[in-house]
Structures are given as C-alpha cells and as structure tokens.
Amino acid sequence: MAREGLGFEITELRLGLPGEPKSLVSTNKNEKKRMFSEIDDNGEKEKKSNTGGNLKTTESKAQVVGWPPVCSYRKKNSMNEATKMYVKVSMDGAPFLRKIDLGMHKGYSELALALEKLFGCYGMGEALKDPENCEHVPIYEDKEGDWMLVGDVPWEMFMESCKRLRIMKRSDAWQIEKTYIEIDEIKEKNV
Amino acid sequence: MECCNKRRMMKESPESNFMNRRGSSCFPDEVLERVIGMLKSRKDRSSVSLVCKEWYNAERWSRRNVFIGNCYSVSPEILTRRFPNIRSVTLKGKPRFSDFNLVPANWGADIHFWLVVFAEKYPFLEELRLKRMTVSDESLKFLARSFPNFKAISLQNCDGFSTDGLAAIAADCKNLTELDIQENVIDDKNDNWLTCFPESFTSLEVLNFSILHNDVNFDALEKLVTRCKSLKTLKLNKSITLEQLQRLLFRAPQLCELGTGSFSQELTTQQYSELESAFSNCKNLNTLSGLWVVTPQYLPVLYPACANLTFLNFSYAPLDSDDIAKLLVHCANIRRLWVVDTIEDKGLEAVGTHCPLLEELRVFPADPFAEGDARGVTDSGFIAVSQGCRNLHYVLYFCRHMTNAAVATVVQNCPDFTHFRLCIMNPGQPDYRTSEPMDEAFGAVVKTCSKLQRLAISGLLTDLTFEYIGKYAKNLETLSVAFAGSSDWGMQCVLEGCPKLRKLEIRDCPFGNAALLSGLEKYESMRSLWMSDCKVTMNGCRLLAKEMPRLNVEVIKEDGSDDSQAERVYVYRSVAGPRRDAPPFVLTL
Numbered sequence: 103m104a105r106e107g108l109g110f111e112i113t114e115l116r117l118g119l120p121g122e123p124k125s126l127v128s129t130n131k132n133e134k135k136r137m138f139s140e141i142d143d144n145g146e147k148e149k150k151s152n153t154g155g156n157l158k159t160t161e162s163k164a165q166v167v168g169w170p171p172v173c174s175y176r177k178k179n180s181m182n183e184a185t186k187m188y189v190k191v192s193m194d195g196a197p198f199l200r201k202i203d204l205g206m207h208k209g210y211s212e213l214a215l216a217l218e219k220l221f222g223c224y225g226m227g228e229a230l231k232d233p234e235n236c237e238h239v240p241i242y243e244d245k246e247g248d249w250m251l252v253g254d255v256p257w258e259m260f261m262e263s264c265k266r267l268r269i270m271k272r273s274d275a276w277q278i279e280k281t282y283i284e285i286d287e288i289k290e291k292n293v
Numbered sequence: 294m295e296c297c298n299k300r301r302m303m304k305e306s307p308e309s310n311f312m313n314r315r316g317s318s319c320f321p322d323e324v325l326e327r328v329i330g331m332l333k334s335r336k337d338r339s340s341v342s343l344v345c346k347e348w349y350n351a352e353r354w355s356r357r358n359v360f361i362g363n364c365y366s367v368s369p370e371i372l373t374r375r376f377p378n379i380r381s382v383t384l385k386g387k388p389r390f391s392d393f394n395l396v397p398a399n400w401g402a403d404i405h406f407w408l409v410v411f412a413e414k415y416p417f418l419e420e421l422r423l424k425r426m427t428v429s430d431e432s433l434k435f436l437a438r439s440f441p442n443f444k445a446i447s448l449q450n451c452d453g454f455s456t457d458g459l460a461a462i463a464a465d466c467k468n469l470t471e472l473d474i475q476e477n478v479i480d481d482k483n484d485n486w487l488t489c490f491p492e493s494f495t496s497l498e499v500l501n502f503s504i505l506h507n508d509v510n511f512d513a514l515e516k517l518v519t520r521c522k523s524l525k526t527l528k529l530n531k532s533i534t535l536e537q538l539q540r541l542l543f544r545a546p547q548l549c550e551l552g553t554g555s556f557s558q559e560l561t562t563q564q565y566s567e568l569e570s571a572f573s574n575c576k577n578l579n580t581l582s583g584l585w586v587v588t589p590q591y592l593p594v595l596y597p598a599c600a601n602l603t604f605l606n607f608s609y610a611p612l613d614s615d616d617i618a619k620l621l622v623h624c625a626n627i628r629r630l631w632v633v634d635t636i637e638d639k640g641l642e643a644v645g646t647h648c649p650l651l652e653e654l655r656v657f658p659a660d661p662f663a664e665g666d667a668r669g670v671t672d673s674g675f676i677a678v679s680q681g682c683r684n685l686h687y688v689l690y691f692c693r694h695m696t697n698a699a700v701a702t703v704v705q706n707c708p709d710f711t712h713f714r715l716c717i718m719n720p721g722q723p724d725y726r727t728s729e730p731m732d733e734a735f736g737a738v739v740k741t742c743s744k745l746q747r748l749a750i751s752g753l754l755t756d757l758t759f760e761y762i763g764k765y766a767k768n769l770e771t772l773s774v775a776f777a778g779s780s781d782w783g784m785q786c787v788l789e790g791c792p793k794l795r796k797l798e799i800r801d802c803p804f805g806n807a808a809l810l811s812g813l814e815k816y817e818s819m820r821s822l823w824m825s826d827c828k829v830t831m832n833g834c835r836l837l838a839k840e841m842p843r844l845n846v847e848v849i850k851e852d853g854s855d856d857s858q859a860e861r862v863y864v865y866r867s868v869a870g871p872r873r874d875a876p877p878f879v880l881t882l
Contacts, residue, residue: 170691
C-alpha cells in the first residue's frame, strides 16, 4: 500500500543543522563515513574523515543519524522539558509575589486564565484585548529592562523575552505613563 | 460458545487407535488436543509440534495465540493455514533501528493485507498487538467493522494513523477491553474520538493515550472512566491537568496502573489536599508513569500511593537528585525504575539506598546531543546502584563516559544480568581513566553474567570484545553493536560462538563481506541480521542471497550513493519468499 507523505516529516525531530537536505536518510554518505574509525596495529586510532575532524567533535556528533539511540518521541519530549520558564508575577495590592511557568501555556488566553486564577482578578482576558478599558493591566519586563504591555508580540516571542510580569491597576498605569511623558518633555527641554 | 472450524479428520475409534498405534500416542485426538491446549509457552508449543504428526496437529488446532517476530518471515495465508483457531495475534514489523531513523519512511510492514486475510479466516479474532507496523486509519476502520468479538488493540511504535482511526475503534468495537496506544507517530486531529464510545459501553479495562499531544474531550473522558468500573489501567496525556487528574482518580480509585497528565498546575491548598487524598484512596496502584512537566513541590501528593508501587516510569520527568531521593524513600517495593539522567549520580545513590528490591533500571538522557560539560550519570552512579540493588538483572544506561573497572564492579555485585545495555553516548569513547578500549568491561559482563540474553555495547571497542562475546556469551540472543570492532574477525567470533543468537544489529562497524558470509550457516537459525554503514558490498550480498535461497537479503538503497556498496542490509529467514510489497528503494537480492 503505497502511501504519500502524510506530513509526518514535519513532526519528526531531525538531527543536523537547519537547512539540511530534506531527508536525513539521504544525508550525504560522507558525513556517515566520517564516523567510522579504524584502529591500526599500534592500537592508535586513525580517523577516516573527510574533514579530518575528531570523532568527538560537536559537529560530527550532531550529524550522526540515529545516534545516540534515543527514540524520536523521547527526544522530542526531553527537549521540551529542558526549558522551564518560571517568571515572577506581582500584582499591585497583593502582599506576595507568585511564580508562573510560561512554558505551560500555549498562548495569551491561557496565560490570562492562569493569572486570573492566581490572583482572583477577573477580566484579564479582556485586558489583553482592550487595555484601555479594564481595571487591571498586565505588563512585563523584557530582556532590555523595558516595561511592555502584554499582548503585542507573538506568543513565542513574548515567552522568550519576558523576564517578569506585573499586573497593574489601570489608574497606576496611567500615572506611570504620565511620568514618562513628563521625563521625555524634560529631556527635550534640556537638549 | 466457541465456533471452531471443525476438523475433517478421519475419526478412528479409540480402540483401533490403540491397536494401530502401539508404541506411539494412544490418546484420542480430542484428549491430546486438550492436554496440549494447556501449554502456554511458545517454546513448549514449538517443541511439542515437532514430536510427531498427531502432536503437530493437536498443537495447531489448540493454539489461540500467535507471536510473529518479523512480519515478513511468514505470510497471512501460511499462518492461517497452519493455525485455524487463533484469537490473539502479535506482530512486529520494521527492524528495530527504524526507531532511530535508519529505515526510510514507506519501507513497509503494513498491517492491512494481514487484516484482510484475518477477516476471512479469523472472524473471531479478539486481540491484536503490533509493534513497528504501519497502520492506516482505513485499516483501523476495517478492523472495527470486521471482528465482532474484538477486545484488545495495542499499538507500539507504529505509524500511519490518526485519531480518526481511534474514533472508529471506539465507536464500533462493542466488546473493547483494551486500547493501548504507545509511542506512535500519530496524527492528532481532534478530541472527538473519546466521544465516540457509546454511552452503553462499559467494558474498558485498559486505556492508554499518553502520546497524544492535543487536548482531549475531558467531559467525555470523565464519563467514560465513571462508567467503566473494570478500568485497571489509565494513562493520560499532557493535556490533563492536576485538577482533572484528581477528578478522574476520584472516579476510579480501583486503578492499578496510572499515567498522570501534566504534573504542573498552580494549585490552591484545597486542591492540593484533594489530590493527595485521591492518591491515598488508590490502594491498588502498582504502576505510575507520565508526569509530563513536573512541578517538584507537588510530588509529595504521590507519597501515600508509593508504598505499593512496583513500577515507576519517570522517563519523561526530568527530576533532580533531591526530588527523586525524597520520593524514593517511600518506594521500598520498586522492582522497575525508569528515570532521566537529571537525577545524576546522587539520585542513583538514593536508588541504591532505598530500593533494595530493584530488578530493572533504565536511565535515559535528558539531552542526548549536549556538548561539553553536560551533566548526567557516570560510573559512580552505576556502581552505587549495583551495591544497593543486588537483584538487578536489567539495565539500560546512557552515559557520557565509563570505565572498565566500574562495569566489572557492577557485574560482580549483580551477576544475574539478563539484559545489559550500556550506551556511552560519544562514539568510540575509551575508558576515561585509563584511555584504554572498553573491551574489558564487556568481557567482564559476558564472563560473569552467564544468563545474559541481551547485550548492547558501546565505547571504543576492538575485536577483543567480540572474542569475549563469542567465547562466553552462550545464552546471548540479541546483540546491538555500534562504532565498534577492528576487522571481520570480530563479527565472525560472534557468529561462530553464540549458539542462541537470534537478532544481530550492527551499525558503523568495519565488518565486510568476509564477516557477512561467515554467518552463512547461521542466519537461518536467527530471526534477522541488520548491518548499516559497514563495509559490505552488493556483491557480497548477492553471494549470500545465492547461497541461501531461504533467506531474504534486502538492501536499502539511497539516492546518490555508491552503487557497489550495500549501505543498509537486512537479512532474515522467511517461509514466505521475497517481499511482494517492497518499495523501489528496497532491493531484494
């Protein structure tokens, strides 16, 4: 029963650098031959290698098909679990900070739900869609130390750049914005 | 009532039977069949069938289960002709190295034409267990329609189907007791399949959908679990939260095997104590797995259930040494433990300390491709376990380096190994203290462990390792070799020295035609031989095929490769002749 590709290729975790040829099985034989070492009479290891590289170099390790012998589903899972993305969350008025694992959530709406549950502040979902009109506004500190409104960038980008979260009261947010505007005005005056 | 295909044999009266066959069996056929029918072991049945014609027939008529280790070694026609009354079939398809992407997609091992024959010859089929087969949705739908008594399906490392196929099984298999989907490549389309179990359906005993990555319909799941009072095994997927888990456990406190969902959700104190109490109510739990994504501070909810656990599969839960140590204190009865190497040597010391009854240990790498200072487990962890767990007989150990001395110590502590699989992840890695090859390590294993059935070797290895194996490993059945050996002599030693060898899988070794051909007489007594990226040529393979017509000698050809080299060779005995469904890249010589 011949079967055209069911698109499973995309789910298969590949070894090798991005941009490698489509199928690792037809990866050029040169790379495979590199992994093949011979021991000559003196017991010294001789490497048959096109690049002259060491068997143990990172590059060669990454390009050996199917080694170490870990099944694909295991590789997929282990890679996912390696990244834990706990960030601190503070809410104005709450005495304690909490921590939330961004990696656990698939998108902003899930995050909003989680935040609502943590702090009992409802309306977080709406806040993400319409920040002008809600009581609580979620903001986050990014890698550069700037405070940004949650929801502007794609979720994956947000996950990578978010260092901590804060749930501000709308009124406070406006206050801070006003302060920044004043600071900018002062800067302009002094130029 | 059983509806067997009745025999059309000549019925002799018991007296004439006795008169005519003095000296051989004097039992009427029915009695013989009854007696032989009680044999469960495949090996016993095989032996019995060789005694004489009467016993052969009694055996074939009374057999209900059949196990086929290589789906291409026999055809469904031959199978159904010999065994007319089969209720349970186990089939294995692709070579094991397909797990590691060494076998191209569309290689074969499709279940469909088997099912078509079974539908006609085994209409009362109840169980189907498949490993490394290709299974389409169409096949699953066909199965669900064709076998009214169908009870159990188990799919392991299979591919080609989606949740639509599961939906068909759920909807149409009215007597289903087992739906076990393990580690397959499955197209997870939607959560509807769970809703396809009819409301009147209550017979489920085993449900495993742990590998699905999407959400499932929790409402349908909860209702299903509630009405299936005989449910013993429940393995959930990542989408199930702790809160949902608690609700399910509340419905099914009789569970023996549980695979949790994600173990990481912000819980209130109330929810935490509810979960803890749910676990303490599960008095029959002997197996625990899952824990996809773990928040370690919630692990204590498991403690009340740990005392009776015999199998703990944490191979998807990268815990650290402290977390595992705290948990294992409660797990004195553990026999089988699967973990990730994030527990490090300290975690293994805890294993040695708290789990004296341990028989099987598997340590998987969290990050198989890590460079440089990647942590994990080492020789000292291995020794620590062997010191505390003297009953250890199965080990799978992934590490970055090892010493000969450590392995020797381990087998001295635990001489009863039946399965020893050591994977030193750097190919060709020597003993990191002495810089010598790892020959002596595996020499120690085969010399000390006389019961050894399965061996996987790694590290820097010369022909000496293979000499040791050939000389000492007299019970060895399965051998896996990678990046090892110096010359053809190595492989020859094994082929000549290991009388019970059934499966030999080799990759990236300097074994060529001489080695391949030295096994000429041997391969018919084996299930299969796999050799990839060795030095075998097409001519060598052709010669083998010519000399041994009852073997299938197949070469997997890749685009753009050297025409004279045989890069991937798969040799296996078969009574079915060459494959009729081979794709263009599989050349049968």
